[in-house]
Amino acid sequence: MTSYQKEIVKINHHGREIHGVSYMPTRKKKCPVVIFSHGFNGTNADFAMNSDFLAKNDVGAFCFDFCGGSIHSKSDLKTEEMSIFTEKEDLSAVMETIKNWGNVDSDNIFLFGGSQGGLVSSLVAEEYIEEIKGLLLLFPALCIAEDWNKRFPTLSVIPDIHELWGVRLGRIFFESIHDYDVFDHIGQFDKNVLIFHGDQDEIVPLEYGKKAEMLYPHARMEVFSGEGHGFSEAGNKKVAEMTYEFVKANI
Template identity: 65%
Template sequence: MNDYITNTVKIAHRGRNIFGISYMPKHEKKCPVVIFSHGYNGTNADFTMHAEYLASHGVGAYCFDFCGGSVNSKSDSKTTEMTLFTEKEDLCTVLDHVKTWENVDADHIFLFGGSQGGLVTALTAEERMDDVKGVLLLYPAFCIPDQWNERFPTLESIPDTQELWGMTLGRAFFETIHGYDVFEHVGGYNKNVLIFHGDQDAVVALEYGEKASKLYPRGRIEIFPGEGHGFTEAGNRRVAEMTHEFVKANI
């Protein structure tokens, strides 16, 4: 029998609904919470195991679908309308909502993001430093603007739509990151940051994670030998355990 409760939680925002699932311990006292942000074309289910692990160890979790963030998203909006910055807006909305939950310790809310969700999480933490107790980034895709700006070096070269990995992006995705230098927009967050990165990552080079870890005043990187972009079950289990340890160490 589970010692936590799961609930579907929909959050209305600017005419669109954000779909997510909360995992909360059954005890009555307020608990810390980790908000999970999935990667490109992912869903809330990508972090089910992590959330269940935390909730069974007294830490709440909320996993949600970004609006337009996936062809399988249960949140509103089209993939062609999604940008890094609409996702940041979604995450800020989720953060505001979770803070108000009765069983949440609002002083101990943590953000966890994977891949593109890691980049979005990092950008959000810069703006919401007072509301975020700590940050965890799983192979954060700080490379996204660099890669697309190399492919579409001028605004004129940006297409109206572009298909990537089974998902169609719209022009706005590329326009909003044109000439954008990620490392000028992260690194100011001054609380603890833990980055998980595999040394065999073929999508986000390890150098990006290493550079980010040095930018943060209290950044640390944990390198996983043999892991790529998308960890093995064993790797994910270790990430879940380390996330729990990180939360406990920061409350």
């Protein structure tokens, strides 16, 4: 069991600050790193268990709060200012920062995204094909644009503020994905992709995971029986173990 150091890290970009937490093994050797991106209204704490598991096994981890990504976020911006594309900027800034750390093996950086963070991670992976070693997607919300375009089919019906699950979203969130086809913007990433999806997911239908699996040149989907959008403790433990195995197999 490797000892590791957990530290708060602040990253500034586009005039805003990201609150992040790094989990880095204390050994002298450079280590691979997994960057975790949380889902809608989540925080860095959502992947604390996964990060702890990796760091104890010689793999670094970094979790952060998307700016405006949650009512509990410790990063800047209001939820009304957040969009898929501000989150994309956040993750890119995290990537740019971490690849330069002295204790990180910059040839072995992995992205892991859950739900909305999975959509964001898949978009960022397309722009960092050379620099990202592998992509892990936990019930990725590849349906977001399609769902909202059905709800708000024209720009004129988009409200200034729309509340979803207690989170206030601004016009920017919906306008920025208007007429946006996610599947036109992913699938070029040619390294290995592992998709975790529950067969009882009522938020992101399994079909979206299957479509992504077909689109990527090297993707595999692991279907979790009985799991929904948000896994059980046993499901999450299996995801953590499979993430470690994926990293080991791809470095």
